Amino acid sequence: MKILLPLLALASASLALAQAPVAPASSALRPFGLVIHGGAGVIERRNMSPDLDAQYRATLQQALDAGYAVLDRGGTALDAVVAAVTVMEDSPLFNAGKGAVFNADGICEMDASIMNGATLQAGAVAGLQHVRNPLHLARDVMEKSKHVFLIGEGAEKFAWSLGYERTPNEYFQTDFRRKQLERAKQLESRKDNGTAALPADLASPTTRDERHFIHEQKYGTVGCVALDRQGNLAAGTSTGGMTNKKFGRVGDVPVIGAGTYANNATCAISATGWGEFFIRATVAHDISAQMEYQGKDIRAAAAATLAKVAQLGGDGGVIGLDARGNVMTDFNSEGMYRAYRISDRKTVIAIYGDEPR
Numbered sequence: 001m002k003i004l005l006p007l008l009a010l011a012s013a014s015l016a017l018a019q020a021p022v023a024p025a026s027s028a029l030r031p032f033g034l035v036i037h038g039g040a041g042v043i044e045r046r047n048m049s050p051d052l053d054a055q056y057r058a059t060l061q062q063a064l065d066a067g068y069a070v071l072d073r074g075g076t077a078l079d080a081v082v083a084a085v086t087v088m089e090d091s092p093l094f095n096a097g098k099g100a101v102f103n104a105d106g107i108c109e110m111d112a113s114i115m116n117g118a119t120l121q122a123g124a125v126a127g128l129q130h131v132r133n134p135l136h137l138a139r140d141v142m143e144k145s146k147h148v149f150l151i152g153e154g155a156e157k158f159a160w161s162l163g164y165e166r167t168p169n170e171y172f173q174t175d176f177r178r179k180q181l182e183r184a185k186q187l188e189s190r191k192d193n194g195t196a197a198l199p200a201d202l203a204s205p206t207t208r209d210e211r212h213f214i215h216e217q218k219y220g221t222v223g224c225v226a227l228d229r230q231g232n233l234a235a236g237t238s239t240g241g242m243t244n245k246k247f248g249r250v251g252d253v254p255v256i257g258a259g260t261y262a263n264n265a266t267c268a269i270s271a272t273g274w275g276e277f278f279i280r281a282t283v284a285h286d287i288s289a290q291m292e293y294q295g296k297d298i299r300a301a302a303a304a305t306l307a308k309v310a311q312l313g314g315d316g317g318v319i320g321l322d323a324r325g326n327v328m329t330d331f332n333s334e335g336m337y338r339a340y341r342i343s344d345r346k347t348v349i350a351i352y353g354d355e356p357r
């Protein structure tokens with residue numbers, strides 16, 4: 001009996017072990033985390049005051065912390081993306097939600113999209129003028145409508161049908177962005193009425209001024225990619241687009257496969273940059289496709305895609321995460337507001353081209 005009892009105890013313990021779910025143990029070891037951006041463009045040390053630099057870093061940290069907290073407690077990648085982007089949409093520093101750039105009529109007009117890498121479901125909105133957090137509505141399009149992409153008044157009608165509060169456009173407007181619009185209009189009056197095609201040779205000295213003019217009209221778009229403890233990826237991007245935009249112009253941000261893409265089999269990507277070129281190069285999906293069809297790693301794939309964008313004459317940046325938690329932050333502009341945290345490793349926050357990417 002003395003021998004039998006410990007044997008019985010051992011047998012019942014191993015039975016309990018065999019029946020115990022294995023998921024919690026393995027998911028505890030899985031990498032999780034997120035990468036965020038606050039836009040790419042002509043962001044240089046010499047044009048940034050120490051105070052503004054500190055404000056940007058503090059808000060990036062706050063956004064990263066909001067997303068990380070969701071993942072750390074076992075929440076979904078989608079919830080983390082929404083949590084991080086909401087902080088940046090609510091901050092006047094970025095060109096998304098409050099602080100969005102003005103269109104040519106002096107109105108803030110916003111676009112956003114989100115994608116679930118586990119299901120390949122996606123939601124997108126464009127031309128919103130009265131929805132406080134455009135990314136929230138993009139998510140509701142994905143989860144509560146049978147569509148993927150809603151625009152303008154129709155998208156807002158959908159928001160009201162869900163009980164969203166109508167936010168006055170003045171809420172989004174800031175003096176800084178108004179001055180940017182005034183400057184863009186002054187420069188434009190010396191050029192064309194905004195309908196002229198871009199010069200074919202964008203690299204020539206005569207068009208350098210043109211490039212600078214266009215660069216001044218954008219940046220500050222925000223985005224996030226996340227990997228949760230269950231191994232699911234998600235991506236989301238939100239923007240006011242380009243200053244002085246006309247004729248219902250929509251950039252890459254709400255175009256699934258251009259500004260945003262997520263697929264558990266490859267990666268999650270959020271882009272920022274000169275939207276016209278990012279649409280033409282189908283940037284976010286192009287990175288995923290190289291990983292899927294050519295077996296490239298996320299960094300090599302992103303570098304190849306940004307080279308295509310540059311060849312077309314555009315610039316900007318991308319952030320990404322793959323299902324193993326490999327981080328990518330890359331850009332061919334002067335700088336990009338960016339930050340990431342993977343599992344319990346140290347947070348990285350960077351702005352300029354000479355900082356880690």
Ligand code: ASP
Pocket residue numbers: 039040095218219220221239240241242250251252253271272273274275276278
């Ligand atoms: N990609 C955005 C757009 O073209 C602008 C940006 O990323 O700053 O609308």
